[in-house]
Amino acid sequence: MRLSRLEVRQLRSLAEVALTPDRGLNLLVGGNGVGKTSLLEAIHLLAYGRSFRGRVRDGLVASGASALEVYIEWDEETGTRRRKAGLRHGGQAWEGRLDGQPVAYLGDLCAALAVVSFEPGSHALVSGGGEPRRRYVDWGLFHVEHDFLPLWRRYARALKQRNSLLKQRVRDDQLDAWDRELAEAGEPMTRLREAYLAQLQAPLGAISAELAPILGPASVEFQPGWRRDELSLADALLLARDRDLQAGFTSVGPHRADWRIRHAGLPNGETLSRGQAKLTALTCVLAQAEHYAGVRGEWPVVLLDDLASELDRGHQQRILARLVAGRAQVFVTGTELPAEAALRGHEYALFHVEQGRIAPA
Secondary structure, eight states: OEEEEEEEEEETTEEEEEEOOOSSEEEEEOOTTSSHHHHHHHHHHHHHSSBTTBOTTTTTBOTTOSOEEEEEEEEOTTSSOEEEEEEEEOSSOEEEEETTEEOSSHHHHHHHOOEEEEOTTTTHHHHSOHHHHHHHHHHHHHHHOTTHHHHHHHHHHHHHHHHHHHHTTOOSHHHHHHHHHHHHHHHHHHHHHHHHHHHHHHHHHHHHHHHOGGGOOEEEEEEOSSOTTTOOHHHHHHHTHHHHHHHTSOOSSGGGOEEEEEETTSGGGOOOOHHHHHHHHHHHHHHHHHHHHHHHSSOOEEEETTHHHHSOHHHHHHHHHHHHHTTOOEEEEESSOOOHHHHTTOOEEEEEEETTEEEEO
16 A cells, blocks of 8 residues: 555645655655644544544644645555545544545545554553553454454444443343343454454564564453453443443443553563653554555555654664565654664655645755
8 A cells, every 4th residue: 555645735734735755665854843743644634534643623723724634645555546535624524535436434534544653652552541552453453354343333332322321320121232232242343352462463572572672572461341251241241230320331341441562571560661662562553564464465554753753773774674675655754864774775755844845855
């Protein structure tokens, strides 16, 4: 998957810019606050429906503008078709088009374009709460497992209905019905999540050994969201019902699922340093990209924001070499070029970003 055209309008400081990227490595260089990260946000927005720095209504639309616009063209590695997608988003209302046709759901755009991102806040993937880790797993399943999205939507709808009843303190048969619906969607959804994390184990282990050998072998520990080794989800919901009625929300189930990476070199649950958390998060991002490539036959687009400030020279070199060898299309931002050793032997396109404008070097 390789972007061939990117147009952005009214996104933060980017009034109107266009970019024709290289099929491989693209370096976006400029001072602080000139719009480098905003270009990556635009790509991420079309692939996820939100920026990696928050929702559209949280300041993504340029001041004084009614809406932002993003347009992308890309080529699929496995086919000859050039695809195109566009999004106009005002923070609440939005319009989208995919291959010239209007889309009814933002997820239709997100399903078409696969992107993985590593940016300064990515350490939250391993050191923050469970929500970003659930999104990480669900993104992977969304793109590689066709049965997952219908289950996810079914579960989300049932959870919303059950929570509404709990808030109203309803105790009749309606709760039984939604418990059954949650169990029927949640059990297979959980099996898919567990299987997906198991498939990530091999690339996670290999990449972790390369980037952070001092931490020792890495393994993934899945936490399903209830005591699955003792109870079915239906039984867990029934046992938690009185507590849930008092609290007004559902306390057990896949919406509370989580996962952790354990390193053999950090016994007894020792906390990762910020630098170690960054490397571990990057390991997760790259493992997910490699798994996607193995299943789909093409790499997702890879976004690396402010790479030089996040990684030392040795890690920059290893990461870029791994991605270029895999023939991924990569976008790297920074106030200066990555370390010379990291670029040696690699062809790349260089773009200067300056006060909301972009130009090839």
